Amino acid sequence: MVSSWEEDRKFILRGWSLVFSILAALMMLSVVDGRLAYLQGSYTGYLGFWTDCRKYKCVSLGQVTVLIHMSMGFMMLALTLCLILLPFMCLSFRPVFRRLTKIDLVFSFLSFSTGFLIVLSLTLFVVNCETLHPRPQVSYLVTTYLCWGAGALMLLAGVLNYLNHLGMWGRSxxxxxxxxxxxxxxxxxxxxxxxxxxxxxxxxxxxxxxxxxxxxxxxxxxxx
The missing domain is CATH 1.20.5 (Single alpha-helices involved in coiled-coils or other helix-helix interfaces)
Structure with missing residues (x-):
């Protein structure tokens, strides 16, 4: 009876972690729009990932900087990890996966990795915008803040998964x-x-x- 109750609590916490991960994935998908910031001044136009320059006015930097390339790569890797994490978290509620004792540790690692990659990608993007010369006026769009929120939610999901792995919620x-x-x-x-x-x-x-x-x-x- 006690083990069944502890197992139910683990599933409840894993469910909350899954909810946070789904919300983070939806918020992170907003980056597909491509526009993360609007620049005014010496550079005028939108700057981001995969921006449709036929539809929006893009910034002409002369060349794509290394930081933009790195930021884009980290964001693509974060999207890939998130798309791998969500299906396996959904399948983990099936009885066949209940024998896997380290599954919450794996979910924690993937969640932490995804959140860290999102934060790292956005940090590099912000550094790129703030180090342009001559420095323009930068206005970050809602997409940027949604991605920051997605990173925070993924880190929170990683914390829940790790605590679930330690079994701290079942200890009195x-x-x-x-x-x-x-x-x-x-x-x-x-x-x-x-x-x-x-x-x-x-x-x-x-x-x-x-x-x-x-x-x-x-x-x-x-x-x-």
Whole structure:
């Protein structure tokens, strides 16, 4: 019974981790739009990944910098890991996967890796925007903030998966154990007291029945 309850709690926490991962994936997919920032000044236009320059005005930097290439590569790797992680997390709720004891550790590693890659990609992108010369006015779009949020959610999912692997949610503290033992002792004492009271009531009732069945001289009543 205890192991079943602990297993259910692990599935609940894994479910929350899956929810955070799905939200992060949806937020991260906004990067497909391609626009992450709008530059004004010496450079004017949109800057990001895979920006459709036929539809939007793109920034002409003369050449694509190394930081943009690295940022784009890390973001693509994060998307790939996320697409690998989500199906396996969904399949982990099936009974055939319950024997895998290290599965939460694997999910934790993938979640941490995805979140770290997202944060690293955005950091390189911001560094690239802030180091342009001459420096333009940079306005980061909602897509950028959604990606930051996706990175935070993936890191949070990694923390939940790692704690789930350690089994910390199933361990009770000494204070809780003392409280439970105290409650058990009180319930046992109450049960014994009730049993004693019921036994006393039964003895008194039996005594009254016996006394009513006897004559004042202590003999049974004879039929008329």
């Amino acid at each position: 503290s000494p204070f809780m154990e003392r409280r439970l033992s105290c409650r058990r002792w009180v319930s046992q004492q109450n049960a014994r007291r009730r049993a004693s009271e019921l036994q006393s009531d039964a003895d008194r009732k039996l005594s009254r029945d016996l006394s009513s069945a006897l004559t004042p001289e202590g003999r049974p009543l004879e039929p008329l």
